Amino acid sequence: MRLRGVVIVLAAFALLIGIPAYADSTIQMGADPSNGTTHPVQLDGEDFTVLQNSNGAGTITNLILLFSVPNVNTASSPITGLTIINGSGTIGSFSLVGTLTNPASPAACDDVYGCASLTGANNSNNFTNFTGADQSILGITATSFGVYEVTIFNANLCAKCTIELGGDMPLGTFIDGYGVDANGKVYSTPFTLTGLNVPEPGSLSLLAAGLFAVGGIFRRRSK
Numbered sequence: 208m209r210l211r212g213v214v215i216v217l218a219a220f221a222l223l224i225g226i227p228a229y230a231d232s233t234i235q236m237g238a239d240p241s242n243g244t245t246h247p248v249q250l251d252g253e254d255f256t257v258l259q260n261s262n263g264a265g266t267i268t269n270l271i272l273l274f275s276v277p278n279v280n281t282a283s284s285p286i287t288g289l290t291i292i293n294g295s296g297t298i299g300s301f302s303l304v305g306t307l308t309n310p311a312s313p314a315a316c317d318d319v320y321g322c323a324s325l326t327g328a329n330n331s332n333n334f335t336n337f338t339g340a341d342q343s344i345l346g347i348t349a350t351s352f353g354v355y356e357v358t359i360f361n362a363n364l365c366a367k368c369t370i371e372l373g374g375d376m377p378l379g380t381f382i383d384g385y386g387v388d389a390n391g392k393v394y395s396t397p398f399t400l401t402g403l404n405v406p407e408p409g410s411l412s413l414l415a416a417g418l419f420a421v422g423g424i425f426r427r428r429s430k
Contacts, residue, residue: 234270234364234384234394235260236402247340247381247401254292254373255402257384259364265388270296270362270370273304273319273354275332275381277341280306280353286376289357294370296362307334307352320395322354325385328395332383336398340381345405347379362386380404 235258237248259267279285284301291298305322306312311334315321320328334352341347362370364386382402386394 232264232392232394233260233400234258234267234386234396235400236382236384236396237400246399247403249344249405250382250402251405251407253375253404254371255382255404256369256371257364258369259366259386259394260400261366261394264366264394265390265392266366267364267386267388267394268361269386270359270364271323271325271385272357272359273323273332273383273385274301274357274376275307275319275337275352275354275383276377277337277347277349277352277379279377280351284355284357285353286355286357286374286380289372289374291359292371292373294362294364294372296359296370299358299360301355301357303353304356305354307337307354308350309334309338316354319354319381319383320385323356323385325395327387327393328385329397331398332381332396332401333398337381340403341379344403345379349379352381376404378404378406 236255237250257270257272274286276285280303282303284303286301289298304324305316307316307319307322311317315324318330318333320330320332337352338349341349359370364370382404383396384394388394
C-alpha cells in the first residue's frame with residue numbers, strides 16, 4: 208500500500224508540471240489548510256469544505272460551485288442532496304453549462320470557467336488535467352466531463368471563512384468555486400486546489416481486500 212501511495216502521489220504531481228500554484232484570490236476545496244500531499248485535493252466521501260483562502264479578501268456574497276462529472280452530460284444533474292452542513296446561504300438549482308471534451312466544443316469551453324462563461328478565472332481546470340487525475344488516482348477513463356453549475360446565494364464567504372457542504376455525486380467528480388466581491392475582484396479555484404471526490408478509506412480497504420481475494424483464487428487455480 209505504501210508503494211501504491213507513492214505512485215499515486217508521483218502521478219498526480221506529474222500532472223502539475225507547468226501549472227502555477229496560486230497563492231492569492233483562491234477558493235480552496237478541502238481542509239484548512241490544504242492536505243498538502245496530493246493535487247488535486249482528494250475529498251474522502253462526499254462532504255467537503257469550501258475555504259476563501261485569501262487574506263484581506265472581500266466577502267463573496269453569492270458563491271458559485273462547478274461540478275465536473277466524468278462521462279455524464281445529462282440535462283438533469285447527477286449531484287443530488289446538496290446541503291449546507293455548516294455555514295449560511297440558500298442553494299439554487301443545478302444547470303448543465305457545458306461539456307469538457309478534447310478538442311473543446313465550443314472553443315470557449317476549454318476549461319470549466321469557460322464552459323460556464325465566467326470571466327477572470329484561471330484556466331488550469333481543463334480536460335487534460337481532469338482526465339489525467341481521474342486515470343492516475345481512480346483508474347477512471349473519461350472521454351468527457353459534464354459541467355454543472357449551482358449558486359449558493361447569500362453564502363457571505365469572507366476572508367479565511369469556510370462553508371461545509373454535503374451531497375451525493377459520482378466518483379471522479381471535480382469541484383471548483385467562483386465568486387466576486389463588492390470591489391469586483393474575482394476568486395476562483397486553480398487545479399492544485401480543486402476537490403476530487405474519491406472513495407472513503409473504508410471503501411478503499413474493501414476494494415483492496417476484494418482484489419487480494421481474487422488474486423488468491425487465481426493462484427490456487429493456477430496450481
